[in-house]
Amino acid sequence: MSIPTVPGHGRSVQEPSAVAGERRQLLNIAYRLLGSLAEAEDAVQETYARWYALSPERREAVVSPGAWLTKVAGRVCLDVLGSARVRRERYVGTWIPEPLPDRADREGVRTEGEGAASTDPADRITLDESVSMAFLVVLESMTPAERVAFILHDVFRYPFGEMADILGRSPAACRQLASSGRRRVRAARTPAVPAVRQAALLREFKEAWEARNIRALVDLLDPDATLSADGGGLVGAVLRPVRGSALIAQYLVHIADKAPGLTLLERTVNGVPGLVAQHAGVTVTVAAFELVEGRVSRIWAVRNPEKLGPWTEGDRP
Numbered sequence: 001m002s003i004p005t006v007p008g009h010g011r012s013v014q015e016p017s018a019v020a021g022e023r024r025q026l027l028n029i030a031y032r033l034l035g036s037l038a039e040a041e042d043a044v045q046e047t048y049a050r051w052y053a054l055s056p057e058r059r060e061a062v063v064s065p066g067a068w069l070t071k072v073a074g075r076v077c078l079d080v081l082g083s084a085r086v087r088r089e090r091y092v093g094t095w096i097p098e099p100l101p102d103r104a105d106r107e108g109v110r111t112e113g114e115g116a117a118s119t120d121p122a123d124r125i126t127l128d129e130s131v132s133m134a135f136l137v138v139l140e141s142m143t144p145a146e147r148v149a150f151i152l153h154d155v156f157r158y159p160f161g162e163m164a165d166i167l168g169r170s171p172a173a174c175r176q177l178a179s180s181g182r183r184r185v186r187a188a189r190t191p192a193v194p195a196v197r198q199a200a201l202l203r204e205f206k207e208a209w210e211a212r213n214i215r216a217l218v219d220l221l222d223p224d225a226t227l228s229a230d231g232g233g234l235v236g237a238v239l240r241p242v243r244g245s246a247l248i249a250q251y252l253v254h255i256a257d258k259a260p261g262l263t264l265l266e267r268t269v270n271g272v273p274g275l276v277a278q279h280a281g282v283t284v285t286v287a288a289f290e291l292v293e294g295r296v297s298r299i300w301a302v303r304n305p306e307k308l309g310p311w312t313e314g315d316r317p
Contacts, residue, residue, distance in 0.1 A: 019065050024124045026073045032151050033077040035097030035136050047073040074166035081144035092233030096300045097136040098307040099286040102268035122310035127271035130155045133288035138188045149174050150181030193291045199273040206264045214249045221245035222297040232304030283311045
């Protein structure tokens with residue numbers, strides 16, 4: 001796993017530019033903690049609001065603005081995670097983390113020169129193992145405290161001593177929480193598939209889907225594969241996971257038949273190969289995949305339009 005660093009520790013620089021420079025790191029932390037770019041942006045905004053609510057004297061007394069901001073962002077995210085559990089119990093269908101595009105896939109929707117200076121939040125997320133859809137789904141199985149402890153320590157190398165202030169627990173308890181989260185990740189981890197092989201397999205999958213070839217789709221799917229869709233109650237989507245290669249293949253062909261003119265594009269989804277479905281030039285579905293032993297074992301199809309903002313920026317109806 002690529003391990004991002006936590007900037008700002010040990011620095012006493014108080015210039016506005018130095019404090020603002022922590023935004024990218026905070027957004028990376030918040031997205032991994034919340035699984036939602038919109039909620040991550042809100043958490044970072046709240047963190048900065050609390051910073052600027054301090055008196056100038058109190059801000060000047062902060063030895064490390066980066067550490068202070070990380071601590072506050074962690075507390076904000078912990079609160080959001082607690083309330084999110086209640087909200088997601090009322091969610092229509094399956095809740096899937098918000099998918100992120102690769103910046104390179106988005107350059108075509110900007111005019112020349114804009115891409116390099118983009119301030120779009122989606123472009124500030126570092127796409128590595130810790131944002132793959134499979135990883136984010138495992139994080140959803142953790143308690144809020146486990147998730148915060150695991151992400152801050154194992155991904156961002158945040159010390160347990162400083163984490164104790166965020167979680168309101170002893171450093172030893174924080175260590176135990178991170179260890180529990182680590183066990184969940186290890187239990188769910190599957191053997192890594194080289195990116196080239198992933199891309200090749202998904203190209204075959206795309207071609208079989210376009211051809212409505214049920215037999216080919218079944219061959220490419222693990223017999224116990226699962227497909228989950230997230231429409232959020234805003235668009236049509238299967239409310240419960242579809243299980244088994246034959247049922248998934250039939251479901252995919254049914255979708256293709258219901259939406260003639262559907263275009264499938266090979267794109268990077270959360271750092272790994274995925275597929276994007278467009279209808280009349282508008283992105284309607286972003287699909288992430290997990291592969292096991294050369295077959296598709298999991299499909300996460302995000303259709304909720306509120307989660308597709310970064311993907312629809314350059315769409316043309």
